[in-house]
Amino acid sequence: MSSPETTTITSWNIRQLAQALQDQTVTSVQATEAYLGRINQIDSILHAYITVTQEKALADAQASDNRRAAGKILGPLDGVPMALKDIFCTKGILTTCASKILANFVPPYDATSWQMLERKGAVLLGKCNMDEFAMGSSNENSAFFAARNPFDIERVPGGSSGGSAAACAADLAVYTLGTDTGGSVRQPAAYCGVVGLKPTYGRISRFGIVPYASSLDQVGIFAKDTEDCALVLSAVAGKDEYDSTSMPLDVPDYTKACQKDVRGMTIGIPKEFLGQGIDREIIAALEDGAAKLEQLGAVIKEVSLPHTPYALSAYYILATAEASANLARYDGVRYGLRIEKDNVSDTMEATRSAGFGDEVKRRIMLGTYALSSGYYDAYYNKTLQVRTLIKDDYDQVFAGGIDCLLTPAAPTTAFKIGEKTGDPLAMYMSDVCTVPINMAGLPGLVFPYRLSGDLPLGLQLIGAPFGEEKLFTVGHALECPRLLPRDIITQAKKKGVVA
Amino acid sequence: MAISISQVEYVAKLAKLKLTEEEKIDYAKNLSAVLDYMEHLKEIDTRNVVATTHVLPLQNVFREDVVKPGLPIKEALANAPDQQDGYFKVPRIL
Numbered sequence: 016m017s018s019p020e021t022t023t024i025t026s027w028n029i030r031q032l033a034q035a036l037q038d039q040t041v042t043s044v045q046a047t048e049a050y051l052g053r054i055n056q057i058d059s060i061l062h063a064y065i066t067v068t069q070e071k072a073l074a075d076a077q078a079s080d081n082r083r084a085a086g087k088i089l090g091p092l093d094g095v096p097m098a099l100k101d102i103f104c105t106k107g108i109l110t111t112c113a114s115k116i117l118a119n120f121v122p123p124y125d126a127t128s129w130q131m132l133e134r135k136g137a138v139l140l141g142k143c144n145m146d147e148f149a150m151g152s153s154n155e156n157s158a159f160f161a162a163r164n165p166f167d168i169e170r171v172p173g174g175s176s177g178g179s180a181a182a183c184a185a186d187l188a189v190y191t192l193g194t195d196t197g198g199s200v201r202q203p204a205a206y207c208g209v210v211g212l213k214p215t216y217g218r219i220s221r222f223g224i225v226p227y228a229s230s231l232d233q234v235g236i237f238a239k240d241t242e243d244c245a246l247v248l249s250a251v252a253g254k255d256e257y258d259s260t261s262m263p264l265d266v267p268d269y270t271k272a273c274q275k276d277v278r279g280m281t282i283g284i285p286k287e288f289l290g291q292g293i294d295r296e297i298i299a300a301l302e303d304g305a306a307k308l309e310q311l312g313a314v315i316k317e318v319s320l321p322h323t324p325y326a327l328s329a330y331y332i333l334a335t336a337e338a339s340a341n342l343a344r345y346d347g348v349r350y351g352l353r354i355e356k357d358n359v360s361d362t363m364e365a366t367r368s369a370g371f372g373d374e375v376k377r378r379i380m381l382g383t384y385a386l387s388s389g390y391y392d393a394y395y396n397k398t399l400q401v402r403t404l405i406k407d408d409y410d411q412v413f414a415g416g417i418d419c420l421l422t423p424a425a426p427t428t429a430f431k432i433g434e435k436t437g438d439p440l441a442m443y444m445s446d447v448c449t450v451p452i453n454m455a456g457l458p459g460l461v462f463p464y465r466l467s468g469d470l471p472l473g474l475q476l477i478g479a480p481f482g483e484e485k486l487f488t489v490g491h492a493l494e495c496p497r498l499l500p501r502d503i504i505t506q507a508k509k510k511g512v513v514a
Numbered sequence: 515m516a517i518s519i520s521q522v523e524y525v526a527k528l529a530k531l532k533l534t535e536e537e538k539i540d541y542a543k544n545l546s547a548v549l550d551y552m553e554h555l556k557e558i559d560t561r562n563v564v565a566t567t568h569v570l571p572l573q574n575v576f577r578e579d580v581v582k583p584g585l586p587i588k589e590a591l592a593n594a595p596d597q598q599d600g601y602f603k604v605p606r607i608l
Contacts, residue, residue: 456569
């Protein structure tokens with residue numbers, strides 16, 4: 016039997032590749048070579064990767080093929096090439112967090128989520144581009160280079176996990192992991208036309224992901240469709256003794272939820288998410304989606320989450336306050352950059368000033384201000400109280416019999432590179448649909464609904480705590496067939512973008 | 515609510531950042547704009563509202579106190595900018 020074409024292999028989702036591996040129409044080494052070839056061909060345009068781990072990928076693929084030959088495969092993810100946002104610690108592999116301060120950092124241990132995947136035979140293609148320390152909504156805050164949106168290379172892929180989203184969308188990996196503190200998986204998933212999940216806070220271990228805002232951070236998944244996403248969640252969820260905030264709950268086979276019917280489910284539409292600033296086309300798509308759910312036998316109800324308008328402000332105070340504390344560890348002592356001065360205090364100042372980028376400094380400043388004497392109660396403490404009110408809103412809605420909520424994923428589709436870099440507040444506004452969910456610790460699933468012009472338009476589902484299965488059921492019913500970007504090299508030639 | 519340059523300098527000192535004059539002006543402007551936007555939080559009556567530091571119904575997570583090997587010193591020091599005799603080495607403190 017002749018082998019499938021390289022471009023055919025890289026277009027497959029996890030189940031298709033797993034089936035081909037099982038049928039022996041392709042080997043893991045062949046699939047990995049196909050992906051490495053494609054990365055080599057187009058990633059100099061997209062910049063989805065910071066580091067490509069070619070040697071390790073091929074060795075891991077060979078090991079997977081050997082296991083298969085011996086009849087000892089480790090499950091459906093064995094031999095499947097994937098990638099990680101460069102925020103996941105990977106033992107012996109450069110982990111930069113897209114920051115100059117960690118430009119040479121090689122972790123001595125693995126993030127738990129990555130370790131779980133590796134033990135199931137995952138083949139790591141590399142580490143994806145991102146906004147420095149996950150602070151950003153466009154990937155333009157990477158200290159190295161900005162990633163591009165595969166659907167229009169003059170636009171941003173979103174952020175902070177922009178590289179992971181672009182890699183998944185452009186067939187530079189079968190699936191990828193990212194992190195989501197205020198929308199950093201869901202907003203780029205919407206911009207790049209892939210499925211993006213932020214699970215409930217506590218569903219996936221945070222151990223070994225470089226922390227930004229610890230009470231909000233959660234590992235997330237990018238996949239080509241909801242069923243792939245469910246498959247990966249089943250593999251990485253669970254209690255971890257190294258993360259005391261991971262919940263000791265059973266992990267179901269989430270893929271089963273994709274086969275369930277939405278008939279009889281009650282879907283809420285929170286009116287506060289349809290206000291000013293949301294593109295009319297996105298609201299139209301949402302209404303269309305709601306109508307489709309009704310046709311499928313679900314009940315649609317308008318609901319109210321009255322504290323939604325305060326979530327963005329509260330989020331940026333809380334996230335920056337936690338960040339200012341978390342990033343105190345970059346002091347030039349134990350790892351990372353050091354700019355040596357006469358004494359330790361000057362060394363720390365010089366190191367941090369040279370090593371952090373503009374937005375990271377801005378957020379450290381905002382967070383330090385919010386935590387400083389005299390402002391702590393007015394900002395930080397107030398924010399924690401507002402978070403209670405936000406969470407109570409959601410608790411009440413779900414207690415009232417709503418199975419999940421349908422909302423926009425972002426106010427607009429992907430914006431142009433450079434469009435918002437001069438105005439931090441405008442950039443923060445692109446997270447307005449996603450931040451409330453982190454404040455309340457809830458799961459959120461973004462899925463592609465249709466194209467709007469050339470650009471993907473995504474919608475978001477929000478669930479009750481640990482209600483991921485319902486999100487997969489509804490997401491599977493509503494997602495459109497996979498959206499494919501136009502040829503990247505043709506786009507680059509047409510737009511005069513030099514690789 | 516305008517943030518002054520001297521407030522920016524004070525906060526930068528707390529955060530161990532050395533800012534250029536340009537950065538000070540930029541941060542004063544941007545932080546003022548962001549804090550102005552956040553003023554609306556004051557509209558909410560939060561008297562008698564309990565603060566939520568984290569969202570999970572978890573308290574006092576315990577595990578068995580079992581001795582396990584830690585990170586070997588060599589690996590722990592592998593990323594150190596400077597080291598000596600198995601320790602991290604820093605410039606003088608006083």
